[in-house]
Amino acid sequence: MPIDPAAFRTAWPQVVRSLAVTTRSLDSGEEYAAEAFARAAAQPDGAIDDLVGWCVQVGRRTWLDAVRHQAVFARLQPQIARSEVAAVDVPTEPGAPGGALDDRLALLFVACDDALAPGAQLVLAMRVVCGLTIRQIAAHLGIAEATAAARLTRAKTALARARGEFAVPDGAARDARLPVVLACVAGLFTVGQRDVLEPVDATQDPARDALTLAEALVAEYPDDPEVLGLRAVCRLGLARRPGRVRDGVALTLDEVDRSAWDQRLLSAGLDDATAAITGGASTAGAHTGNPGRFTLEAAISGVHAAARDAADTDWNRLAQLYDALLHVWPSPATRVARLVVLGRLALRANSGDGGGDGVGDARNPGPIERELEELVADGPPYAARDASLALADLARQTGRTDEAAARYRELLDVIPAGPLREFCRRHAG
Template sequence: MIDPAAFRTAWPQVVRSLAVTTRSLDRGEEYAAEAFARAAAQPGGTIDDLVGWCVQVGRRTWFDALRHRTVFDRLQPQLARPEVADVDVPHAPGDDLDDRLALLFVACDDALAPGAQLVLAMRVVCGLTIRQIAGHLGIAEATAAARLTRAKSALARARGEFAVPDEHAREARLPVVLACVAGLFTVGQREALQPADATQDPARDAYTLAEALAAEYPDDPEVLGLRAVCRLGLARRPGRVRDGVALPLDEVDRMAWDHRLLRAGLDDAAAALAHYSGPDSVSPGRFALEAAISGVHATAPDAAGTDWPRLAQLYDVLLATWPSPATRVARLVVLGRLALRDGGDLAPVEHELEKLVAEGPPYAARDASLALADLARRSGRADDAAGRYRELLDVVPEGPLREFCRQYAG
């Protein structure tokens, strides 16, 4: 049995190599999947170089398909070469780029609609399932699947042969790439508070991609902001679960946090915001703001000592920059905490949360429901809280968060 981590590491390298060979991202993914399936069936210890073995098998499988075409006789002298891990092609833009980043930049082609870019990148490169992609984007699974199919066809029509975009094109596609990596991290944090298998941890995968992006763009404030979000989120993940049950913010064990990663994340957050200082600077971008928000939580001594007014200010700016349902829910959570602390009126906050439950995408509706249950619990309305937590048992997947809901459902 080959280590699953080895498969995850090898996958982007094999896809990229076969995409170059077949001149198609879609075919590269297809033949890579076939090669990996054959590798998984091999007895343990028989494959020394997983990447080279899979590339060789993928190429041979493609050659077999080509034999049924008349063009094969013309192509055989060029294609049937002994090299397996490298394809003999001239140096092209992005040849020294991390393989997963290279595929991300290919998938985030501006010839595709933004929704199609995200679906293609999240599926082919990030490895998310159609269910996870649909949940993150707030669309039906059938819609996500259809977008994926259309995106592959549109990319083939628009660009023809597979090629990694040049530096200028990559710069233009960077915002979508960042959104893809952020989406991968969000899925990981939402679904795996305590991953049982480190090889199936989307949040860690996102952090790896953020590191690779920072290596390519060390002075980009949004790249640094995204890496800060990943670092701070992962640093605060230990201590969030006790005996299989998620803990509310007030009970999180802050001593269990990864303080080395925390310091690195705070350094990134500070560096990201520094780019926006000065009289001629523009407003901070989405990820610099999200990093600042994570930094406020990370530096608070406890939940009561959190600078909630500062968080409210930051969310107001973030909402203007990135007015997503997730931002709206998070801002309302902060406003609710302020109302509870200062004896304010919860009704306006709860009204807005109820609207998101009724009208928002599924992920926002779930988070808004959790926020309403939390406000009811904290304000002493035990019966109301228990009823909301019972309803959440039907929508929260198995895991620590569901066990938390069960604990308060009564």
């Protein structure tokens, strides 16, 4: 029986969570869920009415069979010469998961256990819960695939050793793990926006999955500025995705068809961004006085979403926001994005368009290009790729056509097939 991809993506976290509670192990829950879905796929069409219930039942029976087998073996082994064997005690199954926490969100909070190293938390959560491949996780984190695979194995072992039985954390523990959960959801969204500019199958869209998780987080933390900021980033990013591709080729910011943007999602995202910014402002005084990463990212997305076109974009405001973001989240991705904004200001200043106010010597793009070159040479692969794209675009926009073409040709070797690669191919000739 072929399993519909959408039904699988909905059922998987529910089955894993239920079986993890039953087996008292996230690793075992995942193992028996996979076995149950494999058996479901082998059933004739129409044989299963309730995929979740069927897989949970089959997974539990498979686990109980294994427990009985192990119990019998353990009891027989020291008494192998005796003819009588006592009855086997089968452990009772714990009750169903409690609370109304979304199943995928519950698994995220389990995976983001503070007993694990931060890198291990991210790999475990992004693989088991978010469903990203090892290749995607490695690319997002800027590490080798073998390193990501090893972290995943160690994380499962360390989690079982540190916590023993599987259990969804309570409110206080969830609050402590929230920053890592937010980072995981943001990573899922970034992978979706980076790798799937034009998704063919809505069930294979990491960015949409990230929005679903962000909405579940807002249901749990309706007044948290960072949670609202993350949902704003997801909503605004998805609202602006239509119009980014034409005839299979990615478009530049100046070419994007803004009339194709999803206005309903755009309005909802701007509302979230406003709530995050105002909410953050009302609570910041009691803490650091600085907005958090996702509040700033929401503000940045809001500036882009509110502009009528690329020329109307408030690039000076974006430069200020990226400076603030770099202070609270100094990642290579932030550095590249900030340099792209400074490159825009340099081009505007040199064209006499009045850009560059308050951002230093914006008329001289040399330092910008040198810093981008440093990221190409020393940054993680994703940042090196984005920095190379930024350098190629700067060369193209300043009339250095041969240099731009050469850079785009080099990018053809590192960008996978898709609209962005076709963009590079179009400008490499």
